[in-house]
Amino acid sequence: LCFSKTPQDPGKNFPHTKQVGTYLVGKMINKGSFAKVMEGLHISTGEKVAIKVIDKKKAKEDSYVLKNMKREPRIHQMIKHPNIVQLYETLETENSYYMVMELCLGGDLMDRICDKKKLEEREVREYTRQIMSAVDHLHRHGIVHRDLKIENFLLDENNNIKIVDFGLSNTMKFEGLSQELLNTQCGSPAYAAPELLAHKKYGPKVDVWSIGVSIFAMLTGTLPFIVEPFNIKQLHQKMVNGEISPIPTDMSSGAEHFVHYLLEPDPAKRPTVKDAMKDKWLNEVFIRKPLNFTTYKNRLCPDELNPVVLNYMTETMELRLSEVINVLINNKPSSIMASYCLLLKKLVKY
Known part of the structure; x- marks a missing residue:
């Protein structure tokens, strides 16, 4: 099975105003005092994600918020559970800090x-x-x-x-x-x-x-x-x-x-x-x-990884297998983690 069903131009059917890293940023889903959650699209897979956008200027005015901003990804990296939302990747620009997460389509x-x-x-x-x-x-x-x-x-x-x-x-x-x-x-x-x-x-x-x-x-x-x-x-x-x-x-x-x-x-x-x-x-x-x-493990074992997705990542995306495995078994939010999880989601759909 291949992933050729990815749309040629995933942004066509996804109204967006800007791009951050390998994501298009779409409509707002939720808003808090110092952060908002936007719908996003992972360009290479065409899969939707949720993107939490934290305003750095507001965060710097509040030391507690600044501390939380760094704490949240650290906790996510420690934990893996089917009823806890998965963090895929974190990105940073001059003005904002982004947390790319699993999109929950059922609402709240x-x-x-x-x-x-x-x-x-x-x-x-x-x-x-x-x-x-x-x-x-x-x-x-x-x-x-x-x-x-x-x-x-x-x-x-x-x-x-x-x-x-x-x-x-x-x-x-x-x-x-x-x-x-x-x-x-x-x-x-x-x-x-x-x-x-x-x-x-x-x-x-x-x-x-x-x-x-x-x-x-x-x-x-x-x-x-x-x-x-x-x-x-x-x-x-x-x-x-x-x-x-x-x-x-x-x-x-x-x-x-x-x-x-x-x-x-x-x-x-x-x-x-x-x-x-x-x-x-x-x-x-x-x-x-x-x-x-039932007990859950916070780390994936190499033999639990999907061979079809791994093969696609090493052959088509030209990533080193050892690097991909290292990211996944250490639960590291990164572009590799995002690609693996979203490709796996895509594969399950088909």
């Missing part, structure tokens, strides 16, 4: 909830299992996401969750069994654990709380703790008192129990992701597929 979970008002338990269970699998993988490797929220859960074309935005993630130093607790304040207040809002030291269980808030939002279309007008002290008080928004009468007792289990204000009593993965409601219908059964 927020839109899905808004369209349907709330999601069915069956669907929420499926999404939660994928989120937990990914977060457990992060925690095993000493990474706390710290900004898990509905907006950071995207969907691919097969309706699978892809977690994005590792700008606030941090790595914990493992010292024997005790982990050095993190104590930076970040994340969105509505999803932040009470210990975070109280400026106390915290660990990976802040992610468990955020998953609890996200599950509540999926099941009800609202947030579990709401304060109008917004006031962080009152929000914290509601969390500590366990004053959760009313639970709809049609929610199953299993789902309700699970939400309360995760939204435990005392981090010492709150379950770890690993413990939460054993929950009965979460594993209903999946008796034969226990959640913590």
Whole structure:
């Protein structure tokens, strides 16, 4: 099989205003305070990507943003999981810093909830299992996401969750069994654990709380703790008192129990992701597929690489096989990584 089906002029059917490296930059998908996400096209394969564009001038004005800008690709290089968005390549120009990532064609979970008002338990269970699998993988490797929220859960074309935005993630130093607790304040207040809002030291269980808030939002279309007008002290008080928004009468007792289990204000009593993965409601219908059964490797082995794609890269693109393998087994974001992943995507389509 060859890749001759690549369009001669991929830009023809792709409205774009500029080119960065080997990508055409198209319409905006999303916008944040210091970054925007654009749709992009990888010229040589004709495959679409997402391009996160960070304004260097804005980043330089904020030391925290500047630090995050470098941190995000580093975390991506450490991690590989089917429910975590893949970073293909990073590029830099005088004014901007670009992160080229997998494009999630299913949109984001927020839109899905808004369209349907709330999601069915069956669907929420499926999404939660994928989120937990990914977060457990992060925690095993000493990474706390710290900004898990509905907006950071995207969907691919097969309706699978892809977690994005590792700008606030941090790595914990493992010292024997005790982990050095993190104590930076970040994340969105509505999803932040009470210990975070109280400026106390915290660990990976802040992610468990955020998953609890996200599950509540999926099941009800609202947030579990709401304060109008917004006031962080009152929000914290509601969390500590366990004053959760009313639970709809049609929610199953299993789902309700699970939400309360995760939204435990005392981090010492709150379950770890690993413990939460054993929950009965979460594993209903999946008796034969226990959640913590599958482990994922962060590195590809040379014998797992696709020979058709490797052959194309060495013969047609005239790359050295040893160089291609070295990039892929070290999970290095680069033009080689981008070409391999996008060619593989193309091959699977045919």
